[in-house]
Every structure is written in structure tokens, then in C-alpha cells.
Amino acid sequence: MSTTPSGRPLEGPEVWSGASLRDRTDWITYLTPPEIAELAGAVAALKAAGTPDMGFDASDFRIPLVAQRLAQVRDTLEGGRGFALLRGLPMADYSDADARLLFWGLAQHLGDPQGQDGAGNRLHSVTNTGMRVEPGNSVRSFQTDDELTFHNDGGDAFMLLCLRPAKSGGMSKLVSVAHLYNEVLRRRPDLIATLQEPFHFDTRGQHPTGLKIQSVPILNFHAGRLSALYKRRYLRLAQENPDVPRLTQAQQDAIDLIESLCNDPDVQLNFYMEAGDIQIANNYSVLHARSKYEDVDDPARRRHLLRAWLTLPNGRPLPEAFGLTREFSQSYASRHGDAQPA
Numbered sequence: 001m002s003t004t005p006s007g008r009p010l011e012g013p014e015v016w017s018g019a020s021l022r023d024r025t026d027w028i029t030y031l032t033p034p035e036i037a038e039l040a041g042a043v044a045a046l047k048a049a050g051t052p053d054m055g056f057d058a059s060d061f062r063i064p065l066v067a068q069r070l071a072q073v074r075d076t077l078e079g080g081r082g083f084a085l086l087r088g089l090p091m092a093d094y095s096d097a098d099a100r101l102l103f104w105g106l107a108q109h110l111g112d113p114q115g116q117d118g119a120g121n122r123l124h125s126v127t128n129t130g131m132r133v134e135p136g137n138s139v140r141s142f143q144t145d146d147e148l149t150f151h152n153d154g155g156d157a158f159m160l161l162c163l164r165p166a167k168s169g170g171m172s173k174l175v176s177v178a179h180l181y182n183e184v185l186r187r188r189p190d191l192i193a194t195l196q197e198p199f200h201f202d203t204r205g206q207h208p209t210g211l212k213i214q215s216v217p218i219l220n221f222h223a224g225r226l227s228a229l230y231k232r233r234y235l236r237l238a239q240e241n242p243d244v245p246r247l248t249q250a251q252q253d254a255i256d257l258i259e260s261l262c263n264d265p266d267v268q269l270n271f272y273m274e275a276g277d278i279q280i281a282n283n284y285s286v287l288h289a290r291s292k293y294e295d296v297d298d299p300a301r302r303r304h305l306l307r308a309w310l311t312l313p314n315g316r317p318l319p320e321a322f323g324l325t326r327e328f329s330q331s332y333a334s335r336h337g338d339a340q341p342a
Contacts, residue, residue, distance in 0.1 A: 009185060010226065013080050014178040014285050019266040027081065027269075029073075031088035035065050040093065043101050053097070054104050054123060061105030070110045073280055077157050078314050082285040083174055089276030091163060096304070103161045103306045106278070111310030114155050114330040118206045126160065126305040128295060135240040145303075147292040150175060150262040151231040152283040154327035155309035156316075159280045162273040166303035169293030173270045175262050177228045177285050181219065183261050184254075191257060194250040195219040198321075201229075202237035207326040213238050214325050218258070222319035227284035229325065232259060262287065273305070283309075283327070284316065 009015075021027055031039075042061050051060065058067075073084045094102060104123065107113045113122040128145040145166075150173070152158075184191055198215040207214060220227045232255060238244050247255070261267050268289075273279060281288060295302040311331040323332035 007185075007189075009182040010178045012178070014082055014176060015182065016081055016176045016269075017179050017267055018175075018269040021269050027083070028085050028087055029069070031066075031069075031086060035063075035069065036088060036090065038063050038065050039089070039102060039105075042105060043094070043098055046101050046105070047098070051101070053100055056105070056108075058105070058108040061108060063105065063109065066106070067109050070106070073110065074312060074314055077280065077282045078312065078316060082176065083279070083281035085271070086278040086280070087274065087276065089161075089278070091275040096163060099161065099163055100306065103159075103308070106161075107159055107308040107310060110159065110280070111155075111157065111312045112334070113308045114311055116154060116307070116309050118208065122308065124307045126307050127303060135237055145293050145295065148288075148290040149232045149259070150287040150289040151233070152229060152287055152327070153307075153309055154330075155283060156312040156331045157280055157282050157310045158288075159278065159308045159310060160273070161306045162275055162277045162279075163304040163306065164275055164301060165273060166293035167296045169291050170272065170303055171270050171291040172273055172279060173262075173268045173289040173291070174281060175268050175287045175289075177219075177287060178226060179267065180228075180258060180261055180287075181226060183267070184257060188253070188257055191250065191254045192219070194248075194254045195258075196221070197251070199235060199251065200238040200241075200244045201231055202234040202241070203326050204234065204237075208329060211326075213241060213244055216321045216325055218254070220319045220321060223317040225284070225316050227316070227318065227322070228287065229322070229327065230258065230287055262289070284318075 042063050046056065046061065069086075073086075076082070076084050091099065100123070115122055116124050181192075184195065195218045197217055199218055200213050200215050203211055203214050205212065216229050218228060218230050220229070235255065239247065293303055311334050315331060315335060317335065318328060318332045322328040323336060
């Protein structure tokens, strides 16, 4: 477990590298035939009852076997390596509408789905809309086929279900925040303090108070845990705002080092999501990315993932600065009271 910034490397299961996991498969969990059948039965029961899309909670989606599996996943997210990949759902057996029922039921059992945008939508489709992220608009990276550089999403954890992969590309990449800390400490210990200073991020117009720019450190130690907030693309977009202070040389060096480390093949774990894969990761201890992808021509067969942001019942205490962010304010409020407007 991470502890406090004492000048010593962090230890524990949160500290891992792509090199240490590359030849292992124990981070992949295959759903069993009884679990797959249980999920199919739960979806069929919802449809038979005429339950509307997202109009139900965990008590309406009875999956005792899979619920035990998800309890294990929660322990992995907080207290373990920080991520899990569940594999084996036969997506050919589900329409897109049925897959939404399935995904929403799983999300309800894992945690409390929270809003992912200014309108409070709690379920997003991650697919290429043809729009582009540009200064002055509110388009977000998940709505494009662009490469997504390393970042974290909102809530304690994100959850993705792959309905269809891309024709090519779209590789998923994960990095341990604790490992990044250790590498910065080893290579440039002078930058550890810099990374704990406020950085300015473009909110893409999604902050609950309407704030356009939010300021928060990249590395945050609180209650003995290290938590990160990092989005290079939105750091860059914030620099387009004339009211935002220019990055100092130390801040630029820190961002460059983080990017260099994240893109080191020995640091990142990378894999391709298959149809039916469920990727879940802790947003504080794991950064994730995606390579650019190419779609098929048929819009109905293009790459499509469902995404939820979750507040976990076993979520860690959070630093006060996170209560002022668009990403983490709901999870912060669930454990620390109402977040204060920034």
C-alpha cells in the first residue's frame, strides 16, 4: 500500500509494471458457464417484466454468483493491483439494447453509477461520433477515434463493456500510478514536489458549477494513499486560455517525464479488448489510455463500448481538492459531505 511522501519508494500490490505482468494471465478473469447463464437469465427476467432501460437497481437484477465475483473485483480495485479484466460474455447473444440492460445491472452491483457530464448522464457510449476535440468546444476524447493519451476518468472507478472492437487499433493501455511515483522519485526526485502543486485543467464545459478551468495537483497524498489526477490533453487545452498561468519549466519537465514513463513499453500494460470484455480500474491508482483506431464503414458495426463511472462502497478517503473537480466531486461528497463549489 502507498503510505506518505517520505522520500522512500512505495510498496504493495498497487505497484506493478507492464514488464512484471506481461507474461502473466492472472489479471484476466474468465466468467464461468454458470455465471454467463445467470446473467442471461437476469436480462431475460428484466425484459419479461418490461423493465425500462436504466430503470432498475441491483435488487431487480438477481445475480448472486456474479455478485460474489464483483465483490472480489472491488477488493482488487481498492487493496489490490487496482484493475480487473473480465472476459467471456457472448455478445453475439445480446442486442445492443439487451447489452445496456446487462451493463447497467452489473454497474449497480459493483458500485453507484454517477453522472459523467454536465447533464448528469450516467451511461455513455464510447464510440466515434465524427466530432473533434478543439479549443472552445465541449467535445470530449471518448467521442472520437483519436488516440487517448494517459488519463483518468471520473468517480472511484471506471467500467467498460466492449460491444464491438475496432477494425484495427484501439489498444487499451494501463499504468500504475504508484510505479510512476517510484520512477519519478528515482529519476527526478526534485519533481515530486512540483507534481503536488496545482495544475490547470480544461473541464470541457462539464464542471457541475460551470467552471471552465479547474486547478488540482497531479499527485495527491491523503490518509496514507496516493491518488492522481492527470489528463495531458486537457492540461494543453487549458494553456489556450489567456487567463491560465503558463506552465513553469519544472511543471513542463514533470509532464514530459510522466508522459515518457507512461509510454515506456516496460511501464505500461497493453491489450486489446474483445467483444464481451469488461475492463474495470481504480481512477486514483491507475491511468489508462487508448491508441487511435480505424472503424469499418458500416456505422452499425463500428467500435462501441459502454462506460460507467462508479462510486465504490469501499472507496478510499479523498483529498479536499478532489471535492472541487468535475471528475471526483460526487465520490468525494458520498464520503465527506457535499463538495464545495470551486
